[in-house]
Amino acid sequence: MERGSEGPFKRLAREVAKFGAVGVVGTVVNFAVSNLLWHLTSLQAVRANVIATIVAIGCNYIGFRYFTYRDRDKSARTKELTLFLAFSLVGLVIENGVLFAAIYGFGWDSSLQRNVFKVLGIGIATLFRFWSYRTWVFKALPAEEAVVDAEAFPKPSQPQPLPRPKQRVS
Numbered sequence: 001m002e003r004g005s006e007g008p009f010k011r012l013a014r015e016v017a018k019f020g021a022v023g024v025v026g027t028v029v030n031f032a033v034s035n036l037l038w039h040l041t042s043l044q045a046v047r048a049n050v051i052a053t054i055v056a057i058g059c060n061y062i063g064f065r066y067f068t069y070r071d072r073d074k075s076a077r078t079k080e081l082t083l084f085l086a087f088s089l090v091g092l093v094i095e096n097g098v099l100f101a102a103i104y105g106f107g108w109d110s111s112l113q114r115n116v117f118k119v120l121g122i123g124i125a126t127l128f129r130f131w132s133y134r135t136w137v138f139k140a141l142p143a144e145e146a147v148v149d150a151e152a153f154p155k156p157s158q159p160q161p162l163p164r165p166k167q168r169v170s
Contacts, residue, residue, distance in 0.1 A: 018068040019064070019068050019134075021067070022060055022063030022067060023060070025060075026060040029056045030052050030053060030055070030118075031052075032052075033055050034053075034114075034118065035111075035115075037049075037051060037052060038111065038114065045099065046100050046103065049095075049096055049099055050092065050096055053092045061081070061084055061088075064084075064133060064138060069133075071141075072140055072141065073140070080138070084133065084137045087136065091128055094121060094124050097121070098120050099114065099118055099121055102114075103117075
């Protein structure tokens with residue numbers, strides 16, 4: 001089956017799977033860096049987590065551009081990168097805002113509690129990032145959108161014959 005002939009749900013499922021694969025790699029990087037910084041440095045927890053999130057954002061951009069969205073429009077890389085960084089910054093604020101609230105609002109600052117709230121923050125931020133990246137950053141090519149629209153258009157089950165013009169007999 002050709003890629004263009006698959007249905008919209010299959011395309012979305014494939015996109016979600018690829019986004020998730022890149023996200024898993026980014027999450028592993030994020031957790032590894034943050035936990036290393038938490039245990040090996042004297043940085044405050046949220047500052048260390050911001051650094052870890054920035055490192056993960058860099059890894060994710062490479063994965064999204066060259067794996068998840070490699071078939072998307074590449075004509076405006078500067079704009080794409082600017083939007084990616086802007087939406088990633090919002091995701092960073094969401095993720096670290098949850099961690100900040102847990103630590104400084106509720107006093108939950110053990111290693112386990114940090115990681116639990118890191119998971120919660122990443123989860124919320126991931127929903128926002130998926131929506132924003134696919135909507136604004138890695139836009140589909142106009143031709144691809146036309147194919148998707150054409151495939152979604154209902155097709156008649158059988159071709160209908162054209163009506164015959166009435167002939168007059170004199």
